[in-house]
Amino acid sequence: MKIALLGNPNTGKSSVFNLLTGMRQKIGNFAGVTVEKKSGFYTTENESVEIIDFPGTYSLNPRSVDEEVVSKALKDKNNPDYPDLIMAVVDASRIENNLFLFTQLYDLGLPMVLVLNMWDLAKKQGIQIDLDKLQACFPDITIISTNARVGIGKDRIIETISEHKKRANTRFLIEDELTEESTPHFERKRVELRKQKIQELTPSFVKKEKSQKTSKLDLFFVHPLWGYLFFLMVLMVIFQFIFSFASYPMDLIESSFLSLSEFTSSTLPSGVINDLISQGIVPGIGGVFIFIPQIALLFFFIAILEETGYLSRVVFIMDRIMRPLGLNGKSIVPLISSLACAIPGVMSTRTISNWKERLITILIAPLMSCSARIPVYTLLIALVIPERYVMGFINVQGLVLFGLYLLGIIGALLTAFVLKLLIKNKSKGFLLLELPNLKAPVWRNVGFTVLEKIKIFVFDAGKIILAISIVLWFMASYGPGDKIEKSSQSLMQSTQYQEANKEDQQSMKSSIMLENSYIGNLGKLIEPVIEPLGYDWKMGISLITSFAAREVFVGSLSTIYAVHDEREEKQKLRETMTKEKRKDGTPTYTLASGMSLMVFYVFAMQCMSTVAVVKRETQSWKWPIIQMAFMGVMAYAFALLTFLILS
């Protein structure tokens, strides 16, 4: 049996879903659109029941992509998601408002179960619902009351579903009475008629004591001073966690995969398979797992913000500020997260319901300087920026680092503005947003959200990341013809090699291997293109390898310059780089070429994992390719400009 779980947003629909299906959940997308489809299973003695958790909507008249998915699935018998039974979740404390969607669902004529959720909250607010009278209005469906938030009602819901009533062909409103014509005018008339009937009917089964006052907490959250300060504090806490605290589990994952790679390399018989596993696949999987701590932490916080209803208040106070840029009030969380890492940032745009605003947020998120850029920035700053102070106390190196971050942020916001003008919008950009009751989070739901996001990342984006990293490994380890072999032979015959100690010999070998690999050749091939920016082929190689992840740039340079000393590698690398000369004898790393390189890294999409995640979140290769292209153009143009100005 297939059940469609439907209801308004904020009715506790996902609590009901999690309650019924537990760990047996699957996440996918509805056919052809980027709307997330959650489905889950439970089994009774007799059958296996599939539940599809549809996006929350206020009406069946489609106005957004989300609503279109719902209306298509329910109105077309041939749709793969057409259900055998509708389970409608209604917030008992807002029953009159929720009845609009409910009666529309009722009029579809499918077997139906009505779950009156948040029964306790309704009671607390002095709302009394006479279940017998409500049942009398809708005689051919079963109605039950639950408190799914606290986990009450599971058995009763399952029982009700298996014993659901047959529909008696009754309707709440015969819409045909009016006319089938679907002009906006008649649509409005139909909606008004339904609403009117609901308003006439509701007093017969709902008794309400006087309305409540605006909560003091809400006045605080939207306060011109305290509201913003509180939000800033929330952002700082989140940022602190994903920026600093996530590094402990990340280091652990990194070192585990490093030892795993060493282990496979030493236990498996040496050869191509060994190399593939120990240098390609294991580090590739490690490169996927490394992101899990940041994703888990960010979604832990976002789930809490959503569960409590606070995120809606954020949109409320940020809307006016973000609107001119084509962004949503909710965009601020993904963008700040992207200052740590764009992967969880892009994934967290799911909370933005407007597709255009969500797309713009995804496209500009990688322009925010992430933590993977820090190793690149610090290496180059130490190399080309003198350690001086201006006005006695401002460190010039720190100032440059700050400038790079600022450049990224300004670049992101300006890009958003341009994209706003370029991207056409399917749905009208209005903001009708419910501010749900503030409540404590349901920890079970928070846990499910975190698990779900990790699963999406590891299985969907992970595949692409693994594939690209294997390709990159292959290109860095193998070369055209016998070039690698020949050049290593001539290296081994050189006196410099024979006089060096074993460790130096190893690094010289790696350096020669990389230089003559496919990537090495590619680096030399693109030299004419990157020469105007002040780069040579060695930097070219590092640019290509660091598409895996930006910080790889540093490791790649170490390999090329044959620097190996583990403890003082960075120090030594810096010394080698300072001594590095061009063909004409001038230093390779000057203020101009160093700054140009840093500016390049501010803008360039040097991160395959971001590409994979953007592909996953936009459901096509179109947007990641467009994104890579415009970021590449920006990187090249601004790096060129920087080099020309400074040299």
Added chain:
Amino acid sequence: MNVRLSDCKIGEQIEISKIEDGAIATKLIEMGLTEKLITQIVLVAPLGDPIAIDINGFILSIRKSEANHVIVKKIKS
């Protein structure tokens, strides 16, 4: 006396008298902003926009540009 919802102040008791036709009118009605509804603005964002109104306990946030299409009557309380 008819005024626009966008010109009302926080806490004033108002009755919706008319929602002007437009892309958003039907959506507003679906969400409960019906004619004759008695309501008030309960929250105003720091920059004066958007505003939030109370529809029988359902708090709806709406931009001023949309509230401009809602004609209301002030009720003396």
